[in-house]
Amino acid sequence: MRSLLFVPADSPRKLDKAMTCGADALIVDLEDSIALDGKARAREAAAAFLKSAVKTPVRPTLIVRVNGLQSGLTDADLDAIIGARPDAIMLPKAEGGASIVHADAKLAVREAISGLPDGHVKIIALATETAAALFRAGSYAGASARLAALTWGAEDLSAELGAETNRDGQGRFLDPYRLARVLCLAGAAAAEVPAIDTVYVDFRDSDGFRRECEEARRDGFSRKMAIHPAQVPMINELFTPTPEAIARAQAVVDAFAANPEAGVVGIGGVMVDRPHLNRAKRLLARATTKR
Numbered sequence: 001m002r003s004l005l006f007v008p009a010d011s012p013r014k015l016d017k018a019m020t021c022g023a024d025a026l027i028v029d030l031e032d033s034i035a036l037d038g039k040a041r042a043r044e045a046a047a048a049f050l051k052s053a054v055k056t057p058v059r060p061t062l063i064v065r066v067n068g069l070q071s072g073l074t075d076a077d078l079d080a081i082i083g084a085r086p087d088a089i090m091l092p093k094a095e096g097g098a099s100i101v102h103a104d105a106k107l108a109v110r111e112a113i114s115g116l117p118d119g120h121v122k123i124i125a126l127a128t129e130t131a132a133a134l135f136r137a138g139s140y141a142g143a144s145a146r147l148a149a150l151t152w153g154a155e156d157l158s159a160e161l162g163a164e165t166n167r168d169g170q171g172r173f174l175d176p177y178r179l180a181r182v183l184c185l186a187g188a189a190a191a192e193v194p195a196i197d198t199v200y201v202d203f204r205d206s207d208g209f210r211r212e213c214e215e216a217r218r219d220g221f222s223r224k225m226a227i228h229p230a231q232v233p234m235i236n237e238l239f240t241p242t243p244e245a246i247a248r249a250q251a252v253v254d255a256f257a258a259n260p261e262a263g264v265v266g267i268g269g270v271m272v273d274r275p276h277l278n279r280a281k282r283l284l285a286r287a288t289t290k291r
């Protein structure tokens, strides 16, 4: 999986377009893009969409962003959608492993009621949206086998911190958000799940978007979220391992295979040790799984 496209649940037209735009996953949104008095209708629309979309033979992964545990809306969201068999929920405003344990219990009950296998619905945590969440980003390991990835967000966090803005004049994130980004990356690695980079809201700025994708990939994010279909092809391109990267990774794996006792080898005059081998194996695994 490389690209995850947000789609407001109350827009049948966008949901339809999203299915065929090339995104590896759709995040059907019940949270911030839906006004409070539209939640009930959006839940129904999400369930109706999922019921038919899950039957499509070749389809994106289907994720629903529910409302956060503090909102008082999560139970009604889950009651409406779990029977429609989404692949995962995205949990916004998550505050560490305890939030995942809590959401896991809520999912297990609905799965039992709907006749779904226990653990069918995975959880992607939005791990940096509150100030408290930043201090708990290291607590996701072992919370639940449902935890499938961590991602991060700067919009809610900047509101909570009382900030005037979260990006500088060139569109780069400012320090508090760069910290949140790194905490997501480290939290995901500690929990041994992929890290997904956040959205770029200025969807007409393709230069800024490309730069952000490249910086994310460089630092260890393997996926990125989109808010507009126009952003999807660039994510898919930049997060697909290149033939050169695959060849480099294969050379590392081959060098250790030829020297199984070695802790360190030299390739082209550069020292390569065991951590490089793990990274190379992860890249090759990503290159061979399709979505």
Ligand code: COA
Residues within 6 Å of the ligand: 005, 006, 007, 008, 013, 014, 015, 017, 018, 029, 032, 033, 199, 227, 228, 229
């Ligand atoms: N998913 C699917 N289709 C989308 C889409 C999305 N996220 N965003 C835009 N489109 C479609 C539009 O419907 C339009 O198709 P149409 O002309 O056939 O109706 C086409 O792409 C071009 O859209 P455009 O005019 O460039 O954008 P817009 O002004 O209609 O929409 C947004 C702009 C930001 C409102 C829209 O991109 C959007 O809803 N994004 C997701 C918002 C969201 O979920 N936010 C929560 C997470 S941060």
Ligand code: MG
Residues within 6 Å of the ligand: 032, 092, 153, 155, 156
């Ligand atoms: Mg939000």
